[in-house]
Amino acid sequence: MKQSKILINLLFLALLSLSGVFDHEIWTPDEPRDAEISREIFQGRSWTIPTLNLQPHLEKPPLYFWSVASAYTIFGVHAWSARLPSVLFAWGTLFFTFLIARRMFGQQAAWQACLILATTVVFLDVTHKSIVDNALLFFSTATFYWLYTAFRSDRKLWRYLLAYAFTLGAFMSKGLVGVGLPGAAFLVFLFWIRDPREILRAQPWFAVLIVGAGAAAWLETLPPELRNVFLIDNHIRRFTGHDYSGGHIRPFYYYAPAFFYIFAPWILAFISAIPWAFRRDDDLVSKRFLLAWIFTNLILLSLPATKREIYFLPLSPAVAILISAWFERVTARPKWATALLVIFACVILLGFLAVLGAAIYIQNWLGLGIAVGLVAFASYWIHGQNSPQALAISTASFIVAAIFILFPYLDKVKSLAPFCRELPAIDPIPSYLPDETTQAVIPFYTGHYVRAVKSYSEAREASTHKPAYIVVVRKRESKTYIEDLRAWYPYIWVGDESKGDRTMVLLANVPK
Secondary structure (H helix, E strand, O other): OOHHHHHHHHHHHHHHHHOOOOOOOOOOOOHHHHHHHHHHHHOOOOOOOOEEOOEEOOOOOOHHHHHHHHHHHHHOOOHHHHHHHHHHHHHHHHHHHHHHHHHHHOHHHHHHHHHHHHOOHHHHHHHOOOOOHHHHHHHHHHHHHHHHHHHHOOOOHHHHHHHHHHHHHHHHHHOOHHHHHHHHHHHHHHHHOOOOOHHHHOOHHHHHHHHHHHHHHHHOOOOHHHHHHHHHHHHHHHHHOOOOOOOOEOOHHHHHHHHHHHOOOOHHHHHHHHHHHOOOOOOHHHHHHHHHHHHHHHHHHHOOOEOOHHHHHHHHHHHHHHHHHHHHHOOOOOHHHHHHHHHHHHHHHHHHHHHHHHHHHHOOHHHHHHHHHHHHHHHHHOOOOOHHHHHHHHHHHHHHHHHHHHHHHHHHHHOOHHHHHOOOOOOOEEEEOOOHHHHHHHHHHHOOOEEEEOOHHHHHHHOOOOOOEEEEEEEOOOOOOHHHHOOOOOEEEEEEOOOOOEEEEEEEOOOO
16 A cells, blocks of 8 residues: 555544544533543542542443543643543544454555544544543454454464453443443354354453453442442443433334434445345455444344434444445445445535535634635545545545534534633532533533532522522423522523523522
8 A cells, every 4th residue: 555545544534533622612411521520530539439510420430531530630621631532542443443454354445444434423423522432432442353353363362361451441431331242242253153162262261350350349449339320220220221310211223213324424335335244255254243243232232221322333443344345345336336325425525515605604714724625635635546535535524624614613502611611709509400511511610519409499598698699501302490590589690592402591699
């Protein structure tokens, strides 16, 4: 592969991973929570018991929070420093994706797989945020790499030991799902290729020792009631949906339609690759490994009652590798597959025109200049390239242009930082029935924690003292309490009416 092509691939991977990391505040729904939990660890709270607004928060183990707290130690507490570990985890994921794809299908397919993965909606969405799923993605991808290389190698043990070590990292990122997804997929793969004896060659007792000992060491640091919260509330109840109040309860078939936009814009290529993936040829073992990775995880993720699109993230490297391999191995494509790729190219072209029009409409001239430059460079570079490379570079250019044009505008709509920074120095800050985001974003930006006001009577009692303040949140999908509390808190001290489906105001019983 030519050195210039490698440099171009690296350039676009860097642009994709770094664009949209440093130019906006933390955005709902997930970033405020994980950024604030990490800040409380950085401030000297317990490194083994994650807390949110000083209360234990045991939805996830602490490994990702440790990484963000370490970034705060080096760079200070900022929205962009909260995202830096996600960037590093994304780079690590791309690295292991490259290694798997190169071992299976060669270097050209490996670079294409990285570009396809980096331009997939679910990967782009999560890796540009400060959320724990980035750590899960990295450790699970590394686990799959070492499982595959151990299976194909004569010297197996040390490779399997590395797989088990990365599995422990996946557990410490997001719990039992980090163990179940790669473990179940690998077992399905071995039975599919009729080689169950590989289970004994993998010496799974070492997996039990490494993962079990590491997980037990952390769980032992938790008080019994918090251990129950982690294991029962956030595993068993999340799985069954019974007595679970965390939301995201979805039907079993939820991921069937979601699959089509989670892996956009490459979903048409993925559909085209499926018939080839089941074809018997020299790549059969590699393809079955990828198919077991994808469909076993799809079934397992469909079983729990709680479902979100970002939970599909661990499947994305396998999807990208399969698409890239299809591009690389199948040159004589059926007419319907070629037609789908033409549609794909037309969609990208229309997307370019849309973002250029958006830049003019919102008068983002810097973004417009960057977009035009990317269009010109991509048009020059893809001339003479094969269609997969041209599609990947064109898609990457479109996405980077869209980020530079739209993110500054979206930040004005989505950011809660201006409201928080206008709050007076009250510690703690009273808030009526505060949700998770309120308890995260206010401490993150002010350093002052939130005191939950849990009833009208408590709010009314507090208003008998002067001055008295209360933060109230109005959501589009839920009841508003702002008007109900105005009898006792008639003055709006800080108001933010421009945040779409979420409005936060600070009411007071004295004029400003």
